Amino acid sequence: MSIAAAPPLGELETAVLDVLWSSSSALSVRAVLARVRRRPALAYTTVLTVLDRLHGKGVVVREKEGKAYHYSPRVTREEWFGERAARALAGAAPGHDDAVLVAFLDSTERVDPHLLDKLSALIAARRKGKPR
Amino acid sequence: MTAVVASSAAVFVVLTLVVGLLVAALSRVVPERAWARPSTPWALSILLPLVVALAGSLALFLPTPFSACHCAAHDHHPHLCFAHPSLAEPLLVPASVLVGLWLLSIAPGAVRLSLALVRSARRIRAVRRLAPVRVDQTEVRFVDSGVPTAFTAGVRAPIIVLDRAMWAALGERDREVVLYHERGHVHRADPLTSLVLRASLVLQPWLPRSLFERWQHAAELDCDRHAAEHVGDPSAVAAALVSVGRLRSAMPFADEALSGVFGADGLEARVTALLDDQPAPGGSRRNDVIAILIPLLGVLALVTVWPGDVLHHAVETVIGFLHH
Structure with missing residues (x-):
């Protein structure tokens, strides 16, 4: 679940x-x-x-x-509260701002798909050794 | 004696303000892309005004090694002296007003941070109770967070938390990158540093928040580099960032949640930094040491050499001038 x-x-x-x-x-x-x-x-x-x-x-x-x-x-008490706490920490809600947490990507960050395509192309070019 | 303590606190507030404004002005001069790493200078830029102010205000009351107490020599201004506290009496009211204003200005931020810390501590305790799983010799907690994310949380013993859906969607290489990136945060004790810096910002409401954001950004770059070292390929880290970004872009966020601390620029800058193959972390660590040593030597000089009667007398004269 x-x-x-x-x-x-x-x-x-x-x-x-x-x-x-x-x-x-x-x-x-x-x-x-x-x-x-x-x-x-x-x-x-x-x-x-x-x-x-x-x-x-x-x-x-x-x-x-x-x-x-x-x-x-379906889940233990620890799993229930732990998962819900993790969800709150992950900042699913706007305005999230936690003093003792660092995330791989900012939790509220959604990136423009066009930018992602551009970055993917840059990475592919670098891997092929082409000048950027 | 109360007047001396109040005056000392007022000097602390004034020095924090002066050095803080100086740091804020200097930080505007440094272009973001020219000095993205290392992270230490950005952390120091927030801590330095407090350290200098603390050292400076305490130094005012140290026995001067170069001259005798000058309180008796002249009386055209009040004296900050533990030996003759009555001479500081005229400063009690203005110093108390200044310190009171400062306390009022920091109170809302202090309350907000305290409440946020209590809330975070409760949540982290709950997540810590989840059964840990060992992945590549690293203890992690898998959760259904509702957001494709990985994060490190907790001050004393940070825990790494990975979203199950994100983990399942990522390839083997991307997973390795995410794991080593988070291990970088644990190794650097970033949650603790984050807390200290936020608390320092609360004490200095006049400092721009961008200093903290630049530290955050630099810390992320350092952890990206840490992951790149372990997987042996910076472009693999860049690819993992894009992979997580793609998962994130498919999320049904509310409009107001679209921009993060760095927005899309954060991701773009990190990918570009990795592809530009910036200097090895060895250099970064050397820069960190230099960045720590310079202000520390400055503080040492302030405490042991400068105070004498020169700084002490200068501050007293200025206070006396303002008082009259």
Whole structure:
């Protein structure tokens, strides 16, 4: 899964995902409902909807056991937060300006394709030993 | 005593401003393409005003090796002297106002930098927890960053982060270049230098940001050269830059994100520098040493030779003139 492609999660989605991360095995909707600590308590259908949404976003996987689905996270907590942090550091958002990061190419730099063609021609000429 | 300390701080601010404006004026004279490398002079251009100001303001209070205390000799101006702090009393108000104005001018930048550092530290900690992968004896973290990029981040133990999609799209040679380029940043401790320079710029809001950008550019050129040395072909590094540029140009960026620190010029200048086969890094390191030694000797001279009563008395006279 490309975690970077996943949209940001809401508070409720994060809470449900936290429950799945804390469990060593896949959980049913009812098991998630029992472990989510929120006031007022969530309804079964709310948890079902949230899990369905997380599945739709590709954040969790589900397998049918008997009549019910069991859900488990697709990535670990470390992978999830690490990848999202890396995305923020990479400066996908305009205005990125990080004091302790140096990039191969400026992260917000998009180059004119014509310039790239010109530079490619220069490199090819140099490799063939032609004068530039 | 408070007056002496406030006056010393005011002298620090004035010296930083004067030397900073001098450095800014000099930097305009140096054509960008004529002195792209090495990076050290550009880093020093940002640090030098602070170092000179610190040395100069402290030197004012060192016991002069050439003459005795002259405080008692005349009283037509205030004296900056730890032996007779009461003589500096008239300077307390103007010095405090000056230092206060300086603190006010640097406060917004200091807050912004501090918040950015806290945010970065949190993100880098999260990325560091990702499982490291060894590529060609280098520990890296692969991520889906959403941008075809490679970067080095972190001050104490920098980590190299590579975008999976970019890595998959690059050829073997390009990958090698990217890896050695980033290793160059780790070797040079560029994230740490970047932080120090940014903090220094915050303390000197009158210094042009272009000095930092020229350091960044020079650092990139040095790392390109580092990669070229390892792959044995500068044109391979140029080709890798173009390859990453092509991946980048296919990205759906928002319009306002089109120009980076150097825009397209950064890439073009780096490719041209590599194809022009600039001097070997040995020369660059020698230049770095010379560039460090010259200002250090200047500071040493300022502290040990010049202060005597000449600088001390000159500063006091000027302050006295302004005061009256």
